[in-house]
Amino acid sequence: MPELHPQCEPLAPLLGTWQGGGTGQYPTIDDFAYTEELTFGHVGKPFVSMIQRTCNRDTGEPLHSEAGYLRALPGGDLELALAQPSGVVEICLGTVRTTPDGLAIELRSSQVGLTPRAKEVTSVRRELSIAGLRAGGVTLISELWMAAVGHPELLHHLRGELTKQA
Numbered sequence: 001m002p003e004l005h006p007q008c009e010p011l012a013p014l015l016g017t018w019q020g021g022g023t024g025q026y027p028t029i030d031d032f033a034y035t036e037e038l039t040f041g042h043v044g045k046p047f048v049s050m051i052q053r054t055c056n057r058d059t060g061e062p063l064h065s066e067a068g069y070l071r072a073l074p075g076g077d078l079e080l081a082l083a084q085p086s087g088v089v090e091i092c093l094g095t096v097r098t099t100p101d102g103l104a105i106e107l108r109s110s111q112v113g114l115t116p117r118a119k120e121v122t123s124v125r126r127e128l129s130i131a132g133l134r135a136g137g138v139t140l141i142s143e144l145w146m147a148a149v150g151h152p153e154l155l156h157h158l159r160g161e162l163t164k165q166a
């Protein structure tokens, strides 16, 4: 295993595989519940890879998935390049902050790319936080807001809660 790049040090608590689930909403759709698996990896360069898969909690049918890279810059600044099979590509900018028992990541899209037949998404905000590192009950909370399908303001779409797999 290569050594973690020093710029990725603040992201170290993310590394590994997380499982759990969450709930979702948007004014244009029915509320839903999902299960999620999220894996962060590194190769010694100044980025962390992320791959996520979700399923419908009731039926087990695959839902959203995404894959991309969190690019770690000096001083805790972050860039995210993320692709989704729905035809949405997010470029987000943000920061990672070390907290007393974990970390807090905030990201805002600077660009959203859409394939010609993708649904309209104009802006995305993401928050990822890890808590409980000191107590041993580590959880990762992930929230997402989006401006999409005719809603120009950022509205809540997802909240997930995951635990680290051994």
Ligand code: HEM
Residues within 6 Å of the ligand: 024, 026, 028, 029, 030, 032, 034, 036, 054, 063, 064, 065, 088, 090, 119, 120, 121, 124, 144, 146, 148, 149, 157, 158
């Ligand atoms: C945990 C991850 C996610 C899950 C489980 C999820 C799930 C869902 C579900 C079940 C729907 C309604 C049915 C459908 O249109 O497929 C939906 C709609 C949608 N989602 Fe997500 N989603 C996730 C992440 C995202 C992300 C990251 C984006 C964009 C940045 C996004 C954008 C949309 C859009 C644009 C719609 C369509 C709303 C409409 O047609 O009115 N979703 N999502």
